Amino acid sequence: MGTGLRIAGVLLFLAIVFLGVPWAIQASGRWDFYYTLTSVALLAIASAGVWLTFYIGRINIGQGAYALTGGYVSAILVMQAGWNFWLTLPVAGIFCALVSVLIGLPILRLRGVYFAMVTLVLTEVARLTALALPITNGAKGITSIPLPGEVSILGLTLIPAIDTFGDVKLAFYLVAAALMVIVFAGMYRLVNSRIGHLCRSLQQNEELASSIGVNITYLRIVAYAISSFLGGIAGAMFVAISQSIYPSSFTVVDSVNFMLNCFLGGLAYVFGPILGTLVLYFGWDLLFETGRFQLLIYSSVLILIIVLLPNGLLSVFERKRATAR
Amino acid sequence: MSPLLEVRSVTRRFGGLVAVDSVAFDVAEKEILSVIGPNGAGKSTLFKLIASFLKTSSGEVIFKGEKISDRSPHEVARRGVVRTFQETTIFRGMTVRDNVIVAHHLRSKASLAGYFFASGDARADEAAFARSADEICDFIGLGEIKDEMASNLPQGHLRALGIAIGLATDPAVLLLDEPFAGMNHDETMRTVELVRGVRDERGVTVLLVEHDMPAVMSISDRIVVLNFGQKIAEGTPAEIRADDKVIEAYLGAEDESIGL
Numbered sequence: 001m002g003t004g005l006r007i008a009g010v011l012l013f014l015a016i017v018f019l020g021v022p023w024a025i026q027a028s029g030r031w032d033f034y035y036t037l038t039s040v041a042l043l044a045i046a047s048a049g050v051w052l053t054f055y056i057g058r059i060n061i062g063q064g065a066y067a068l069t070g071g072y073v074s075a076i077l078v079m080q081a082g083w084n085f086w087l088t089l090p091v092a093g094i095f096c097a098l099v100s101v102l103i104g105l106p107i108l109r110l111r112g113v114y115f116a117m118v119t120l121v122l123t124e125v126a127r128l129t130a131l132a133l134p135i136t137n138g139a140k141g142i143t144s145i146p147l148p149g150e151v152s153i154l155g156l157t158l159i160p161a162i163d164t165f166g167d168v169k170l171a172f173y174l175v176a177a178a179l180m181v182i183v184f185a186g187m188y189r190l191v192n193s194r195i196g197h198l199c200r201s202l203q204q205n206e207e208l209a210s211s212i213g214v215n216i217t218y219l220r221i222v223a224y225a226i227s228s229f230l231g232g233i234a235g236a237m238f239v240a241i242s243q244s245i246y247p248s249s250f251t252v253v254d255s256v257n258f259m260l261n262c263f264l265g266g267l268a269y270v271f272g273p274i275l276g277t278l279v280l281y282f283g284w285d286l287l288f289e290t291g292r293f294q295l296l297i298y299s300s301v302l303i304l305i306i307v308l309l310p311n312g313l314l315s316v317f318e319r320k321r322a323t324a325r
Numbered sequence: 326m327s328p329l330l331e332v333r334s335v336t337r338r339f340g341g342l343v344a345v346d347s348v349a350f351d352v353a354e355k356e357i358l359s360v361i362g363p364n365g366a367g368k369s370t371l372f373k374l375i376a377s378f379l380k381t382s383s384g385e386v387i388f389k390g391e392k393i394s395d396r397s398p399h400e401v402a403r404r405g406v407v408r409t410f411q412e413t414t415i416f417r418g419m420t421v422r423d424n425v426i427v428a429h430h431l432r433s434k435a436s437l438a439g440y441f442f443a444s445g446d447a448r449a450d451e452a453a454f455a456r457s458a459d460e461i462c463d464f465i466g467l468g469e470i471k472d473e474m475a476s477n478l479p480q481g482h483l484r485a486l487g488i489a490i491g492l493a494t495d496p497a498v499l500l501l502d503e504p505f506a507g508m509n510h511d512e513t514m515r516t517v518e519l520v521r522g523v524r525d526e527r528g529v530t531v532l533l534v535e536h537d538m539p540a541v542m543s544i545s546d547r548i549v550v551l552n553f554g555q556k557i558a559e560g561t562p563a564e565i566r567a568d569d570k571v572i573e574a575y576l577g578a579e580d581e582s583i584g585l
């Protein structure tokens with residue numbers, strides 16, 4: 001793809017996200033789509049993290065644990081320490097990154113299904129921890145969290161308080177979309193830099209990677225920490241929107257979905273998680289009408305897609321290009 | 326002159342099996358030294374011990390006066406002792422050129438953050454790696470096919486790529502495990518020349534494990550013979566050819582297949 005075409009594609013995407021969607025929602029009056037699309041943006045961020053662990057050759061089914069942890073860190077700091085939400089957002093991410101280093105050191109040695117199984121357990125561990133700890137308030141969770149306040153330096157307002165916007169839903173949508181754009185721009189840069197090249201070497205052959213001098217333990221930890229950071233900020237953002245968090249806010253099902261989003265979009269495509277999340281989230285909603293067949297149809301379609309397009313939805317374009325040659 | 330690499334009575338046990346049994350020898354700088362022996366003699370295990378892919382049960386490996394055994398492989402590679410693999414191990418999902426570029430890792434000056442933000446060091450690294458990779462591809466004879474996906478290469482080229490990956494790390498000592506396996510006569514002769522070139526033109530000390538006796542005899546300065554994990558002989562190709570113990574160790578195998 002030429003550079004010009006790529007820039008045009010990015011501009012088109014930005015125009016749709018920041019202008020097209022608000023306009024379409026305004027025109028159609030489907031205000032509920034703001035919440036749906038905000039969720040898609042945030043889930044895509046968490047999925048981006050999972051995608052990065054796939055990129056170093058690890059199946060990660062534990063992102064829900066970090067989303068939950070990030071959510072609680074933000075909620076506790078806002079409610080008990082009186083912090084501004086915007087400050088808790090990076091702190092929640094960094095907290096998750098640090099936790100993931102401690103957890104990653106022992107478990108990142110595991111490969112394939114062994115790593116996957118351990119991460120699957122992580123989400124459940126996080127849920128049980130949230131139930132047990134006094135600071136997380138057990139099953140009652142933390143509720144009535146105030147909306148994000150304003151950020152100002154020396155009287156200069158950098159970020160206005162969310163509720164000063166006429167339309168809080170629109171404000172949250174724009175914030176979530178902006179966060180998603182920043183995260184995926186960062187991911188794109190990472191994958192196309194030498195770091196991405198090193199990650200691919202890890203994915204393809206860890207033993208050879210270490211024989212050419214790559215500190216594979218370090219690189220794995222770095223990738224996993226970035227992954228968990230993304231899970232943490234996505235979780236924190238969710239809490240700000242729903243103004244509450246419970247031990248069941250992120251469960252094993254969410255962790256599995258984060259992974260499916262990556263599969264569906266395509267593990268080789270850095271923007272795959274966005275498309276995968278969008279399709280999965282809307283697909284599930286659209287099938288609501290089918291009632292008790294919802295899960296059956298949903299799973300069958302998923303299996304069909306994975307069989308027909310094992311490299312994800314975005315590989316459709318790849319195939320077209322290949323035959324065009 | 327003190328040796329570049331010293332293997333000091335290195336032993337490795339797997340359960341009850343002693344795969345490498347108190348093996349000791351020295352390697353001089355810019356030497357081509359071959360390790361030969363029947364299947365299961367412990368040659369590959371010995372290489373893994375030298376490159377620290379396996380921990381020794383006892384004994385140690387010294388490189389430039391420093392103990393390198395029982396460290397992690399990337400630390401040993403950083404010091405200049407680099408192993409290529411018996412299996413044709415490459416990065417299958419990358420082009421030939423990308424395989425060689427990524428293998429320049431040890432020459433990196435920039436940090437990971439530097440690469441992310443495209444710092445001056447990072448851009449200099451990337452330009453230098455690309456240039457050097459092109460040069461290595463040409464040197465190895467892969468220049469024509471450097472944009473091919475590595476998974477599409479035939480056997481002979483895969484071995485060459487393995488050596489190119491090794492060279493990209495700028496090694497002092499390169500350990501080649503069966504670099505001629507699966508090659509026909511012409512490919513073997515070409516690769517023999519290549520390995521000589523690696524030593525003569527790039528000053529790399531080469532240790533190799535090989536079964537192809539004519540190739541071993543022609544390329545090696547010295548040969549170490551292993552049998553059941555023990556060193557049974559060491560010497561020049563002429564000395565090895567005349568050694569009774571070596572001939573005995575190979576008895577039972579057909580003479581011509583060994584080429585003694």
Ligand SMILES: Nc1ncnc2c1ncn2[C@@H]1O[C@H](COP(=O)(O)OP(=O)(O)O)[C@@H](O)[C@H]1O
Binds near residue numbers: 364366367368370371
């Ligand atoms: N990881 C391992 N675990 C157990 N036994 C091993 C292992 N690696 C090698 N061996 C055994 O050690 C002996 C030497 O193997 P190897 O070094 O591969 O021989 P060579 O390369 O000379 O053919 C063999 O008997 C082999 O079965």
Ligand SMILES: [Mg+2]
Binds near residue numbers: 368
């Ligand atoms: Mg072997």
